[in-house]
Amino acid sequence: MSRFLRQGLKTLVPYVPGEQPRSVKRLIKLNTNESPFPPSPRVLAALGEGETKKLGLYSDPTADCLRRAIAAHFGVSADSVVCSNGSDEILAFALDAFCDREIGMQTPDITYGFYPVLSGLYGIPMTVRPLREDFSVDVDAFLSGRETVVLANPNAQTGVALALSEIERIVSADLNRLVVIDEAYVDFGAESAVGLTQKYDNLLVVQTFSKSRSLAGARIGFAIGAPSxxxxxxxxxxxxxxxxxxxxxxxxxxxxxxxxxxFEKTRREIIRVRESTKAALAELGFDFPPSMANFILARHPRISGKALSLALRERGIIVRHFGDERIRDYARITVGSEADMAYLTEQLKEIVGG
Amino acid sequence: MSRFLRQGLKTLVPYVPGEQPRSVKRLIKLNTNESPFPPSPRVLAALGEGETKKLGLYSDPTADCLRRAIAAHFGVSADSVVCSNGSDEILAFALDAFCDREIGMQTPDITYGFYPVLSGLYGIPMTVRPLREDFSVDVDAFLSGRETVVLANPNAQTGVALALSEIERIVSADLNRLVVIDEAYVDFGAESAVGLTQKYDNLLVVQTFSKSRSLAGARIGFAIGAPSxxxxxxxxxxxxxxxxxxxxxxxxxxxxxxxxxxFEKTRREIIRVRESTKAALAELGFDFPPSMANFILARHPRISGKALSLALRERGIIVRHFGDERIRDYARITVGSEADMAYLTEQLKEIVGG
Structure with a gap:
């Protein structure tokens, strides 16, 4: 730490991203919830040499072509859409802009690890509302409190989804309180709240191209909400x-x-492979919350989450282990290709001796 | 403005980027200091379909390959380099991290318009030290004061450069005060202070790939400084x-x-065209500060800066006009290709009746 770092940041603990191995040749990477598919062939066709040659010119600061395409997809107006360099960036903009520095934000205890980091970066007080025993969000706990509500749906780490009616209960409980719904994983089986943004001007929905759009490396996120x-x-x-x-x-x-x-073809395939992987894991004695995301948070009675992660790593598979007390018995496994998951199942069988 | 925007941001005035016309087919774009050249052929070769297919995977969060390449170019260690999504982003990180919220920053009156915007975003008090009459930086004015010093070298809008010895005077005047040198335009004729970062741990040098590296649309900036x-x-x-x-x-x-x-070939060509354009402008009766950047801030006794910009626009050339009182008689003209500058000179001749 330099002597120049300002006081407010001296205790800041940055987010730790999942490992990005230098070479992915011999490793099956199931640790950061990327898509097992390449981007749409239309993306490959669009990024030819002609466009690369134009890289000397600035990008359109209004992101017009992208905002229009997103707006058309969701049936909203282009001025309801803001684009960002990944969804972490738009979450940062939103929390910085809308969290009262006295009242702060409220979020579950187990969720995306980036929210507490942003709370530290911007000095936003954070109220933590524990998930229920089964890892579902305690909706009633989010009905009161003036703090900006920040929820991932499906929730990060657990994959558990809230019904749209539950989201609406939270949003409508106090129209003078903002609700931010982070829908990074929504396309794998949950209901999007984008439609509700047309009815409630205290709702901001955040999405990303990093998961269901197979573009994590392109860094595209966006938010949809009232033009205000x-x-x-x-x-x-x-x-x-x-x-x-x-x-x-x-x-x-x-x-x-x-x-x-x-998009439909690839997301349906990921859902199909997730469900067959769940069945295989259950057969091996694993248990897991009911994931509606492209990952499974799984544990086994005979091995710790950390030991499981290490054993898989030795067999060329990277998954993610979190130290938080409530989930440290688990490992979070991204739903990869069918072949990857078949190999994973084989290895797990050997590890847990099923 | 929504009712949710926090108090501290209610008066924030965002930066206004230069216009990016939807179609550049019939317009000569000399308003945002881009390079007239495409990126290096090696860039075109590197961004083939193979890499596009991998866009489903996250980028390396340590930016290792880029940091190493930058470090090798400058002969510094890789841990002296931080990469960013354009140099505006690294300037934002630096001012947020290192500007004391009580003491703030100091910068010239005429400089990059983004500094006051960041001061507003982060609530950093800004002390303004006027440029001299000839638009040179008043170095003595920056020797005292505890505020973080922020200087563009060459300076934005004017193109006037400080000698390295002058930068060192400012840096060495107070080793407990940070100096940020923004070298966006340094490759067009000024001396870089990167070497001084090996001697002074209170100096941060910021550069960009948007100008001399012909990659404005790729959004790459970086900072070099002590590892602390x-x-x-x-x-x-x-x-x-x-x-x-x-x-x-x-x-x-x-x-x-x-x-x-x-890099050498293209930046030398831009310098050559700048100098011949300066000569042509002088012949038409324009005057301008001695630009060491890839733009010329020029004025003519017979036409206002705004009228000149509009007249050029009608002839298919976009330049930039700033409303700041001290430079509103001027138009800022990016140094484009030789052909573009020949066309510009022709049009200027007609406009000012030279």
Whole structure:
């Protein structure tokens, strides 16, 4: 730490991303919930040499082509959409813009690890509302409290989803309190709250191209909400980094979200493989919360989460283990390709002696 | 503005980027200081379909390949380098991290318009030290004061450069005060202070790939400084957006900075065209500060800066006009290709009746 770091940041603990091995050749990477599929063929076609040659020019700071494509996909107006360099960035803009520095935010105890980091970065007080024993969100606990509500749906780490009616209960409980729903994993089986943004101006929905759109490396996120909210987010974005989405990602994102057929095909395949993997895991004696995401948080009575992760690593499979007390018996396994999951199941069988 | 925007941001005035016209087919774009050249052929070769297919995977959050390439180019250690999504982002990280919220920052009156915006975003008090009459930086004014010093060298808008010895005077005047030198335009004729970072741990040098590396659309910036400073910046970066540079830009940047031959050829050509354009402008009766950047801030006794910009726009050339009182008689003209500048000169001749 330098002597120049300002006081407020001296105790900041940054987010620790999942490992990105230098070479993925011999490793099956099931630790950061990426898609097992390449991007849509339309993305590959769009990013040819002609576009690469234009990289000397700035990207469109209004992200117009991408915002229009997202708006068309969801049937909302383009001014309801703000784009960002990954969804972490739009979450940061939103919490910075909308969290009262006295009242702060409220979020479950087990959820995306980035929320407490942002709370530290911006000095936003964080109220933690524990998940129920079965890892479901305690909706009643989020009906009161003036703090901005931040929920991932399906929830990060657990994959457990809230019904849309439950989200609406939280949003409508207090129209003067903002609710941020992080839908990074929504396309794998949960109901999106985007439709509710047309009815409630205290709801912001955040999504990403990193999971169901197979574009984690392109860094594209976005938020949908009432134009009063998105214009505030544009103010923050333009005060921080007006050209925040690069040229090629603007093109890639517009193509990816327009290719509904490829999107449907790949997300359905991931859901199918998730369900067959769940069945195989259950047969081996694993238990897990009912994941509606592209990962499974699984534990086995005969091995700790950490030991399981290490044993898989030795067999060339990387999964993620979290130290939080409530989930440290588990390992979080991304749903990869069918072949990857078959290999995983084989290895797990040997490890747990099923 | 929504009712949710926090108090501290209600008066925030965002940065206004130069216009990015939807179609650049019939317009000569000399308003945002982009390079007239495409990126290095090595960049084009690196971003093939094979890499596009891997966009489903996250980028390396340590930006290792890019940091190493930058470090090798400058002869510094890789841990002295932090990469960002454009240099605006690393400037934001640096000012957020290192500006004391009571003492703040000091910067010239005429400089990059993004500094006051960041001051507003982060609530950093800003002390303004006017440029001299000839637009040179008043170095003596920056020797005292505890505020973090933020200087663009060459300076934005004017193109006027400070000698390295002057930068060192400012840095060495107070070793307990941080100095940030923004070298966006340094490759067009000024001396870089990167070497001084090996001697002074209170100096941070910021550069970009958007100008001399012909990669504005890829969004790559970086900072070089003592590892104590860069590790603080990594803390902020990892608390904000750990995957802040996308996969293709990491590759593009590493290739671009390794291709010394292409870099030398293109930057020398831009300098050559700048000097011949200066001569042509002088002949038409324009005057301008001595630009060491890839733009010329020019004015003519017979036409206002705004009228000049509009007249050029009508002739298919976009330049930038700023409303600040001290430079509103001027138009800022990016140094484009030789052909573009010949066309510009022709049009200016007609406009000012030279």
């Amino acid at each position: 909210l998105t214009s505030d987010l544009e103010t923050v974005r333009n005060s921080f980094n007006p050209y925040n989405v690069n040229r090629l990602s603007l093109l890639a994102g517009a193509e990816a979200i327009s290719d509904e057929e490829y | 400073l860069t590790s603080d910046l990594e803390t902020v970066r990892n608390s904000f957006n750990p995957y802040n540079v996308n996969r293709l830009s990491l590759l593009a940047g590493a290739e671009a900075i390794s291709d010394e031959e292409y």
